[in-house]
Amino acid sequence: MTASSETMADRVAALREKQEAAHASGGPEGLRRHRESGRLPVRERIDMLVDPDSWFEIGALALPELRREKPIPGDAVVTGFGLLDGRRVGVIGIDSSVVAGTTAPISMRKQGRLIEHAQRHGFPLVLLCDADGGRMPDVSGWRFSGLPLDFTTFLKPPPGEPVVPRVAAVLGPSYGDSALHASTAHYVVMVRSGSIALSGPSVVEPAIGEKVSDDALGGPAAATEAGNAHLVVDTEADAMDAVAAFLSYLPQNSTLPPPVAPPLPPQRDPADLADIVPLGARAGYDMRDVFACIADAASILPWADGWGSSLLCALARIEGRVVGLIGNQPIVRAGALDPAALAKEAAFVRLCDTFGVPLVFLHDVPGLMIGTQAERGGILRGYEVLVSAIAEATVPKVGVVLRKAYGGGHFAMGGRPTKPDFLYAWPSAELGFMAPETGIRTIHRRKLERVLAEEGPEAHAALVAELTAEWVSEAEPWEAAAHLSLDDVIEPAATRHVIATSIDITLGGRP
Incomplete structure (x- = not known):
């Protein structure tokens, strides 16, 4: 068919074909393996998060700079906007059913554009983390230095712009820029099967010789102890509920007051x-x-x-x-x-x-x-x-x-x-510079030692009681x-x- 004989219907059909391919994620085999690992596909995660019929996607037709025989739809990331309890949010969802959700220049550019929209227009950003770090050879050599990563916007709002709430859900192994996303979040919820670290086990072992599992490296115990996660939940549905709950306490951005709810009595009298x-x-x-x-x-x-x-x-x-x-x-x-x-x-x-x-x-x-x-x-x-x-x-x-x-x-x-x-x-x-038991032994140490040596344990105990009573009275x-x-x-x-x-x-x- 020549260009002159094409109709708009032909062009729309071509568009729909490309859209269908973009929504294929890792294909039947990639999605099967992903589900068998206990994880949901990224678009199901988004559907679970946002209000029905509110999803508005951008960048769906993106493809990697370095093309492979096997397609990488959307360059392994889904970005767009939705409503969450009626309020606008921006969403970045890593698609780990294809090339393990690894990061390359185009996927990073997609993420940066979504972050820029959320910050410029003042609404929260939700980050669905599940990625195995950088993609080789897409980020190797000179390409790494030229990554489209703007730290004036990727990590925080530019000077003079309001701060927007950032929430991250760690839904699988999250390394590289997924971990960086989580480090910028005001709230990080993770599922028990998730992990978060700067680099994953596949990098740690050859780099420093330490053989470690995902869980030992950055699982719930390690992540909470380090302050990298604020809440651990059992399921992805629980994680989405936690994201919604956290955002319900905060305004859309730092220029607005927090939302007020109908008052309720306390749980306990x-x-x-x-x-x-x-x-x-x-x-x-x-x-x-x-x-x-x-x-x-x-x-x-x-x-x-x-x-x-x-x-x-x-x-x-x-x-x-x-x-x-x-x-x-x-x-x-x-x-x-x-x-x-x-x-x-x-x-x-x-x-x-x-x-x-x-x-x-x-x-x-x-x-x-x-x-x-x-x-x-x-x-x-x-x-x-x-x-x-x-x-x-x-x-x-x-x-x-x-x-x-x-x-x-x-x-x-x-x-x-x-x-x-x-x-x-x-x-x-009780208020004061020190607790009574510490204070009297610090300030009156010599007197107490002298009384113990000269008058014995009973006199020493009586003096301790007297000094403690005086200290407590002052406190x-x-x-x-x-x-x-x-x-x-x-x-x-x-x-x-x-x-x-x-x-x-x-x-x-x-x-």
Whole structure:
């Protein structure tokens, strides 16, 4: 057929043929192997994620620069836009049913264009990660240096443009640029069969001689401990639900306020707080139970529970408003903050401050971890980064000291020098530079040693008890409230109401 004899119908037929080929992914055999590995095809993942009939794809007809005998539809990546709970999102879905989802220049250009659209037009970006790194020879030699990878847009918005939420779902082995995508995300959910690392086992072994499995290298245990994943789920459907849940707390971009939901009562009666938190400073309890008495029912979304686990962070709602809850976890090292907990808290504070989410600090902290391990782990630098982030945050900040708040741990939880809008305490609160048992042995060491040597163990024990009582009396909240270091001392049962009202005051009637 000559060009002059062709009709528009012929051209449309040719288009439809190319579209069908573009949607073929890895073909029957590639898709079969992909399903047998326990993974869903990328287009089924997208259908599961976005609202029905809302998918709008771009770049479907892309092909790799280096053509092979076997086709690589879309250059192994699907990009486009959809609605998620009625709100626009951009989606990058790696197609690992063909050439293991490996990255080449055209696929990277497709991803970059989608990211540019999301950032320029101000809506969230969802990254479906499942790739085995770079594709050879497409990225070898001089080609690697010339990859269309713009770090001014690929990793973050250009200066002056709003920040958009980024969410990554790790749905299989995710190496190379899939891992890089996840590192830029504000929230990373992964399935138990997934893994995430800079380079996969096929590169690690020949490079450094270490033979390692996907799971050992970057599976759920390794990823959560390193802070590379915030939540681990069983199925891909669970992962898509987690993506939707996370985005439901955030605005479309950093110029807008977080969405407000209808208020709900808390899961547990706030009056239970007096029984949940024991008076003894050494007695353990689960801070999650405190969260349940303060947040609206079914609104708590944990954030990185497996990383820095002596501190809990969660997105939640109080009276329908989105908040970021930060609380020490007394059942893990008594709630003391180590380098991982400090890094986790700093990242969460930045997330909330970026997207206008008020911060709620629930103090029950004996202090910062000390000693050689903590110092070599960078606790000093981590502490400086965290307290600076809290002090510089412009969102409402409300703190409540439940039981103990000592030393640098108190400041790392939003103590007065970090400029909280409101700071309260329960009658059970103890505040000070050190815990009593440490403080009296540090300050009165020589006196205690002399009494023990000259008067014996009983006199020594009596002096310890006397000094401890004096220390605890100074640490009680009454003088702090008298000198306005605290805005008030409140009953435990009033905590939810006090926090909600304080946030309302700081927002000045804004949503």
